[in-house]
Amino acid sequence: MVKKERISGFTSRVLAVVRRIPPGRIATYGDVARMAGRPRAARAVGNIMRNCNRPDVPCHRVVAAGGRLGGYGGNLGLKRSLLRAEGLVVVGSRIREANARRWPGPGP
């Protein structure tokens, strides 16, 4: 049975933003929070990702700031493989910023 999920405005917005991330592009929790309308809600975004049981939401494209993978329940190996499969170069839990272009977002 389908469970009724309580999606608040902010949560829905965050999920939508992550879904909008094109392949080969990454966004940090802070960026996602900023696109969702709460530039300081990086933590809240992490909590939402934690519940990201949605295949529509490529949570592996959401990384921590400073080019670090972060999150993913510590399964950085899986995250690293997924990102690498998308054309991003990852070295030791660290994304090569030269190859990792941050998603420009909707733009101001």
Add this chain to the structure above:
DNA sequence: CTGCTGACTGGTA
């Protein structure tokens, strides 16, 4: 309502 947790960030040591 209050309090705690956490897939975060930036700064300082």
Add this chain to the structure above:
DNA sequence: GTACCAGCCAGCA
């Protein structure tokens, strides 16, 4: 380079 601290926000008991 790593370690610790304080601030911010949403979800849940």
